Amino acid sequence: MATAEDLKDALRENLERNGKLRKIKAQLRADVYSALNTSSEADQKAAPQLSSESLLINELIREYLVYNQYRGTLSVFLPESGQPEVRPFERSFLASHLNVPEGPNSVQLPLLYSLVEMAAKGRTQPPQAKPT
Known part of the structure; x- marks a missing residue:
């Protein structure tokens, strides 16, 4: 029987193989940057x-x-x-x-x-x- 760790590894490998993991990471970085950037009006003015x-x-x-x-x-x-x-x-x-x-x-x-x-x-x- 597969362990949770085996399933996690299989999922990660599948996402890496089809390029989805890279896109998810890029979108997450963009969302974090956007949240940080819009939270500060001083940064927007600068x-x-x-x-x-x-x-x-x-x-x-x-x-x-x-x-x-x-x-x-x-x-x-x-x-x-x-x-x-x-x-x-x-x-x-x-x-x-x-x-x-x-x-x-x-x-x-x-x-x-x-x-x-x-x-x-x-x-x-x-x-x-x-x-x-």
Whole structure:
């Protein structure tokens, strides 16, 4: 007969195998952060002022998180970073501003993927150490 510990282990293994445990943990972290964040009005008033560069970078991160369905991470990222809930830029603006060419296949992926690919193609030699 299976013990309670055996059942607990089997349940944990099953949840880990199908990816549910990771999602449950992420959602729990997001809920705890949200509860802590909304309980303090002083923290809400102290939202960081975002530079235009930070706003752009945060939008790239948001697009990546949404694409990969990291909802728990996104729910913590937006209030913690001070990024507006409503997207301040259209994807086409970001692509144009960052000089990322858009093709029929690239539109389906976050711009971060294109930026990484462009950086990798542009690098023909390993980076050299700066002279001291």
